[in-house]
Amino acid sequence: MFWEVTIDLLRGFGTTVEIFALTLLGALPLGLIVCFGSMSKFAPLKWLIKTFVWVIRGTPLMLQLIVVFYGPGLVAAWAEDIANPNFIISWLASWSVMDRFTAVIIAFVINYACYFSEIYRGGIESIPQGQYEACQVLGMSKSQTFFKVILMQVVKRVIPPMGNEIITLVKDTSLARTIAVYEIIWSAQSFAKSDGLMWPMFYTAAFYLIFNGLLTVLFGKIEKKLNYYHN
């Protein structure tokens, strides 16, 4: 029985890791774009992005999952009721058949991009003005300044809060079961439902702990590597 449960949980954990990896892959770069948007000198863009970040950070990820998964279908149903749906409504309606896994990735990427953007922003804004001024008097362009001087220092500063956020992401993947995506908690729950077994649920903790343990070690290594200088 133990092995049977282990194999099944491992299968569920595979999905967990997939959600985790794909979310990082999408949210790390998207977060930087959102960050630049929220620091834009063009006020309408800045406030649009800031409002968006407020909405995403201000509502539960579970709710966002539900909106991404069921929202387009509701739009489709409504579109059928009105005589002339415009192309935006038709486009949204066409999403109504989106599969559950895609919905999870979309919701997670958007959610985490917003959190990451704020971490990036904090990192960028913590770099002293003097660094920019030194670059300026040395005749560096804005992009040279950012990529050659600022970025490295930002990376060093955001690694600790990033580590925190990324560990939270590992655990947040369990929310995917809200829309019936078969990740590790779901698979443990199915043992409770069908066989009346509770211990597989407790057993899932081991998977999370080992994975987060590895991440903690990895982040420790990166931090140590960047410790060759301090400001």
Place this chain on the structure above:
Amino acid sequence: MAILEVRNLHKSFGSNHVLKGIDFDLEEGKVLSVIGSSGSGKTTLLRCITSLEKADSGKITVNGNYVFDSENEHKLTKEEIRKNRLAVGLVFQSFNLFPQYTVLKNVTLACELQAKKRDEWRKNKKQILEEINSNAKDILAKVGLSEKLDSYPCQLSGGQQQRVSIARALAMNPDILFFDEPTSALDPELTGEILKVIKSLAAEKMTMVIVTHEMAFARDVSDHIIFMDGGVIVEQGDPEQVINNPQNERTKHFLNRFKENS
């Protein structure tokens, strides 16, 4: 012809009128010291000349090129602005070294980025980089840091860091080198090494403008001294005369306070 000309320069921050019409010339190879109490506008003057701040009105020319001219409608292109920046070097009070790079890389980085724009960069990349490196090493030797090429700024004392920042500015081969209170962030026992470096540069006829609170040093190293107060030049002239025998009441008052403190 003067290498630096400043004419009727004005600058305000909001309602705070910091520079109220500054005029002076500086000849090539000369050293000018600017003294005055905090808030007198010395640092703002330096920041306007080095284009870190934009003046409100007046005229600044370096080597005959306009850095700023409120009368002239001609708008400087980005390239012209960058060229103007390279004509002047600035040593900051707080060093502003790049913490993630070694001493040597701090000095060579901007030179390398400049060199990439040269036509022969593609062909002679290796040779150009070697030239930049050996030039940087020469300059670092001059400021007494040959032993520290591979150190990081955080491993150095304040005085050593400031010498790296002087070397970094020198490596760009500026026409004029500006110092913004280069010893103010240092422990008193470390100021000597910086002053020594500046003196050796003066002996090589480097054109320099130094904002400083080191009165004795200003007197010894400068060819000319400007005393600023409340955004105007109150008194200027020969160092001996300004420091030892000031004519203006405000200058006397300022220098007396300094004597009391030291």
